[in-house]
Amino acid sequence: MAAELRRLRADAGLSREQVAEQTGVNEGTLYRIETARARPQRRTLIALLDLYSVGEPMRADLIELSRSADGQGWSRPYQWQLPGEYAVYISFEAEARAEHNYESLFIPGLLQTPEYSRAMSQGVLPAATEPEIDERVQARIERQKLLDGPEPLQLWAVVDEAAVRRVVGGRQVMAAQLEHVLAMMKRPNVTVQVIPFDAGAHPGMPGSFIFLEFRDEGDPELVYVDAQAGDMFLESEDDLRRYRTMFDHLRASALSPARSADLIASVKEGRLE
Known part of the structure; x- marks a missing residue:
């Protein structure tokens, strides 16, 4: 329902601010919806459907969907421990056709082994309890199922060399993690590139982000930024254009997938010495 309401607003050519002015629905409330x-x-839903000129049968379908919607989905058991924005991101990712992920310090979540994921979570969240860490690791394992199946998610990941060389969880855990990345790179729906240190400064240095493209062409693209100040969803055309261009620059700065695999393999062998 959330995706359909975003699409309807986009089709109407209205910003959230304009919708708030014309319906009286608070802009923050609209964002949460x-x-x-x-x-x-x-x-609230009827006011939005009136503004967007939604007729039957879609109107009745959305009203019924609103009545029955209760956040069902595989991520639901874990949401009590997950940040609200991250739980929302998981629901968007499940609808995506393609994911472009840039990471400056970590191996991308969809490519992490459970051991690496656990060590990373413990390091980033030193105050988290074991049950909280367990929930995060399990949520990540469930996310990775999107890479399987007859129509798997298309993942294109670009990582800084720092993410490959940083030893998370110890030498053996990191070696196994790099071996897993190399194995995943053999899949037709997974592309990984590494930006080497000698590439110098590049557009991704300010931080990581994920760019999602959806199976339904009516759904607008979405950028997810996970930052210390809070997670953000960006969907304006200016933001989408900026991050799309940024990812293109990052791909151009990175080694080819084949040379990236060679670098990862060489680092892995170094871990085992």
Whole structure:
């Protein structure tokens, strides 16, 4: 429902601010509805459908969907431990056709082994309890199932060499992690490139991000930024253009997939010495 309401607003050519002005629906409330963090009240949904000129049968379908929507999905058991924005991101990722992921310090989540994921979570969240760490690791394992199946997610990951060389969880854990990345790179739906240290400064140095493209062409693309100040979803055309261009520059700065595999293999062998 959240995806459909975003699409309807985009088709109407309206910003959230304009919708708030014309319906009286608070802009923050609209954001939570469109990111699946809140279910709209019936009067709110009807006001939106009226503004977007939604007719039957879609109108009845959305009203019924709102009545029955309760956040079902594989991530639901884990959401009590996951940040709200991250849980929302998981629901968006499950709908995606392709994911472009840049990481400056970590191996991408969809390519992490459980051992690496656990060590990374413990390092990043030193105050987290073991049950909280368990929930995060399990959520990541469930996410990785998107890379399997008859229509798997198309993953294109670009990582800084720092992510490959940083020893997370100890030498053996890191060696196994790099071996897993090399194995995943053999899949037709997984592409990994490494930006070497000698490439110098590049557009990804300010931080990591994920660019999602959806199976339904009516769904707008989405950028997810995980930052210390809080996670963000970006969907304006200016932001999408900026991050799309940034990822193109990162791919151009990186080694080819074949040379990236050679670098990862050489680092892995160094871990085993």
